[in-house]
Amino acid sequence: MQVEYKFMKEIPQNPAQGVLYISIQYKVAVHLCACGCKNKVVTRLSPKDWKLIFDGQSITLYPSIGNWNFTCQSHYWIRNNEFLWIKEEKPRKKKKKFFSLFSKKNLSNN
Structure with missing residues (x-):
């Protein structure tokens, strides 16, 4: 899927699907x-x-963009104006492993 990009001073309230809005001033892409x-x-x-x-x-x-807090839990790259999907067989297991890195047990070992 193609991604259109727009450099803007401010990000619009209602972004359009398939558009990456970039604000250099605010150091953000949406x-x-x-x-x-x-x-x-x-x-x-x-x-x-x-x-x-x-x-x-x-x-x-x-x-890559990992939307672990969304219901969809989508994971993809934005490369050369394209969304490139990362196929994951067990995204919940991967998410659990990632967040376990921040458990009290792991943090106290550092």
């Missing part, structure tokens, strides 16, 4: 979830969060 569930996905742009690559013709966000 789009509606690629699965079509209409949830708004907000990615902060910073060295510790997501990186935006713009080559003059195409947009890439790094790392």
Whole structure:
């Protein structure tokens, strides 16, 4: 699925499906979830969060977008103006493993 990109000063209240809105001023990229569930996905742009690559013709966000807090739990890349789906056989198991990294037991070992 193709992704259109728009550089804007401010992000619109009602984003359109398939459009990645980018505000350099506010260091954020926003789009509606690629699965079509209409949830708004907000990615902060910073060295510790997501990186935006713009080559003059195409947009890439790094790392992947994992919508674990949405019912759809979609997981995909935005690379070269395309949504690229990551097929996961057991997303709930992967989510559980990820959040277990932040358990009291694991945090106390550091």
